[in-house]
Amino acid sequence: MKRPRIRILATGGTIAGSAGSALRRGYRPGQIGVEDLLASAATLEIDAEFDGREIAAIGSQDIGWREWDALYREITAALEDEAVDGVIVTHGTDTAEETAFLLDLALPAGKPVVLVGAMRPADAVGSDGMRNLANAARVAGDAGAAHRGVLVVMSDHVFAAIDVRKAATGGTEAFRGFPRGPIATVTPTSLDWFGPADRLGRPARFPWPESLPKVMILTAYAGMEADTVGCALASGAQGIVLAGLGQGNAPATVIEALAAAKVAVVRSSRVDQGSVDRNLEVDDDELGFVAARALGPAKARILLQVLIASGITDPAAMQSEFDRR
Incomplete structure (x- = not known):
């Protein structure tokens, strides 16, 4: 052999x-x-x-x-x-x-x-x-x-x-x-x-990008102020991942600042394990946010970078990619 x-x-x-x-x-x-x-x-x-x-x-x-x-x-x-x-x-x-x-x-x-x-x-x-x-x-x-x-x-x-x-x-x-x-x-x-291969014949999900855009992770905490969002935008961030409290939440002023930002926003969680779902404590539909689902902040950032590099910027289209396994 x-x-x-x-x-x-x-x-x-x-x-x-x-x-x-x-x-x-x-x-x-x-x-x-x-x-x-x-x-x-x-x-x-x-x-x-x-x-x-x-x-x-x-x-x-x-x-x-x-x-x-x-x-x-x-x-x-x-x-x-x-x-x-x-x-x-x-x-x-x-x-x-x-x-x-x-x-x-x-x-x-x-x-x-x-x-x-x-x-x-x-x-x-x-x-x-x-x-x-x-x-x-x-x-x-x-x-x-x-x-x-x-x-x-x-x-x-x-x-x-x-x-x-x-x-x-x-x-x-x-x-x-x-x-x-x-x-x-x-x-x-x-x-x-523990089970059979589940990707037989599956091609690459995305083309390899020429570069990756700047995406920032903001970690939520008690007393967090909205100017952290402004700092991220001033540094040139094309997207923001919120490592939020619990189900991807943050103080109301921070949520308002993220909603006003003209960049893609993905809600993840600083909690070690668990999913962030849409429209629970935060109205993602109204605010134009994307829920990270089972991806933690680090991986949510990678996927958001690849999506932006691939020209996928519509929140609904982004959400469908975060929903995929």
Whole structure:
């Protein structure tokens, strides 16, 4: 049986991080290059063939358009290469959900594309990086991973990009999924899917943009003042995501300022988990707002950026995209 050929695209992060001591708390991300990652993977005797490309060597808090554009182009080339069976992106955990979701919106649901990271640097006691990488290889080389969109592998679980989020600042079990939890469990020697692939034949949802417009996230809090909206607009924001209280709410003066703004407004929630629905406490129909539904503020921002870049600015059309799964 032919061994799967997997391309690893490295961006840095904790999985490539080093503390210089097994017990040191602080560390620097992105210190281990892709060739060293490949060498470490080789010692695990993973049943796959690898090649690698280094996109960046940064912490994911610094990732942005330049890295995303390079990743998209490298992944597209890999998906078009008949010799490549799947792609792994090594990535920091802080913004993994944003990168995964952006790529998921603009890639066809064909060969497996898997993001993987680590919560502990490579030289720490109990480092999870190599186990996560071995798990990601198991997923990326599995025919059952095709036609599921972009996936994220962490802590022996597989998450869909649209569901995944980082829900804890520390610990190897930091990732969760909403509204679905994990869609599979994985170890270096096993993989169990919880259901069939649901995107067979689905093309890319959006074209890859030439750039992403500026969209700001405003977090609501008790006593929030309306001038925060003006500050966002003055900075050149073409859209605003409200990380609102509860069901995406905010003080009345802030809601009024958002309604008066001449930009797209999406209501999400600062609450870790739950949906924001239309027309509950806030009259979205009257005010021209969009409800983020199950997307948290970070992903709502990504989708709003892509929508604006694609020329979709009508609130009703935007809402239909936020309603999609």
